[in-house]
Amino acid sequence: MIPLSADSVGKRYRSHWAVRDCTFALPEGKVIALVGPNGAGKSTLLRMAAGLVRPTAGELEVFGTPVRGGTHPDVSFLAQNRPLYSDLTVRETVRVAAAMNDRWSAERVQEVLGLQAGVDHGAKIRTLSAGTRTQVAIALALGRLPRLLLLDEPLSDLDPLARDETLRIIMAEVADRGTTVVMSSHLLADLREVCDHMLLVDEGRVQVDGDIEEVLARHRILVGPAADESAVAGTLVSATRTQRQATLLLKDSGPAPQGWTDAEPDLESLVMGYLRASRARSSAPRG
Numbered sequence: 001m002i003p004l005s006a007d008s009v010g011k012r013y014r015s016h017w018a019v020r021d022c023t024f025a026l027p028e029g030k031v032i033a034l035v036g037p038n039g040a041g042k043s044t045l046l047r048m049a050a051g052l053v054r055p056t057a058g059e060l061e062v063f064g065t066p067v068r069g070g071t072h073p074d075v076s077f078l079a080q081n082r083p084l085y086s087d088l089t090v091r092e093t094v095r096v097a098a099a100m101n102d103r104w105s106a107e108r109v110q111e112v113l114g115l116q117a118g119v120d121h122g123a124k125i126r127t128l129s130a131g132t133r134t135q136v137a138i139a140l141a142l143g144r145l146p147r148l149l150l151l152d153e154p155l156s157d158l159d160p161l162a163r164d165e166t167l168r169i170i171m172a173e174v175a176d177r178g179t180t181v182v183m184s185s186h187l188l189a190d191l192r193e194v195c196d197h198m199l200l201v202d203e204g205r206v207q208v209d210g211d212i213e214e215v216l217a218r219h220r221i222l223v224g225p226a227a228d229e230s231a232v233a234g235t236l237v238s239a240t241r242t243q244r245q246a247t248l249l250l251k252d253s254g255p256a257p258q259g260w261t262d263a264e265p266d267l268e269s270l271v272m273g274y275l276r277a278s279r280a281r282s283s284a285p286r287g
């Protein structure tokens with residue numbers, strides 16, 4: 001079953017479209033990287049999927065059910081601002097969350113908290129570092145035993161050790177429970193380690209949607225003499241050029257002509273290439 005799909009979804013704030021004409025269907029039991037620059041529309045998409053923001057156009061479905069005013073019982077959402085009651089202790093927070101959720105596993109919460117070093121159960125939320133607050137919020141999200149876990153920048157506040165712990169917890173969640181995870185982040189190297197699928201958005205639109213290995217394998221980076229670009233075959237995504245040398249990101253390219261080097265891009269250079277292309281399109285004169 002498709003955990004999350006979007007059909008021509010758009011969200012407008014006043015005259016500005018934060019998300020526009022997004023159509024996709026995400027694969028089940030995978031970790032999906034939601035990537036794009038600041039303001040691309042990632043949080044808005046996640047908030048719409050969680051039922052917290054209503055689309056202006058189109059429709060989202062979670063496990064085949066249209067999302068309308070409320071979070072689907074099989075969904076857990078980790079919001080970017082990690083909303084927790086600041087005057088409660090971690091222990092009290094866990095108890096309140098248990099009382100607020102029909103489906104709840106206290107064992108799962110304790111298990112996840114136990115895997116995260118340094119979470120003091122007696123400490124008030126407001127005394128915790130941003131990273132520790134994130135760790136508590138992730139444990140609560142998993143306590144709902146979700147089938148779809150939506151994480152808005154779960155790694156941004158975490159130090160390298162906590163990041164590693166969190167990525168392991170996410171990988172184990174997918175392997176043991178078959179949960180689908182959608183994770184927005186700017187940390188492309190970390191995403192590459194755990195993600196199977198990517199959804200690249202920019203200026204509210206989906207630019208790339210696919211299995212990461214397949215997407216990377218369909219692209220090449222060719223570097224060669226700028227004067228000789230016409231010899232290169234394939235669909236040009238974007239290019240950077242100096243007077244002498246051209247660096248081209250190509251989709252479905254032919255063999256590299258003589259004098260050109262040819263390599264598969266890593267996730268970072270692929271994302272950069274698409275964002276460059278998107279910028280060039282939006283700054284091109286209209287008419």
Ligand SMILES: Nc1ncnc2c1ncn2[C@@H]1O[C@H](COP(=O)(O)OP(=O)(O)OP(=O)(O)O)[C@@H](O)[C@H]1O
Pocket residue numbers: 013017018036037038039040041042043044045
């Ligand atoms: N509540 C709101 N009211 C008005 N504009 C909003 C609101 N929420 C988001 N926006 C605008 O919508 C656009 C997309 O924002 P969004 O937060 O979804 O992007 P993002 O990709 O998550 O960015 P970041 O990586 O910085 O978190 C931005 O231009 C933002 O200013």
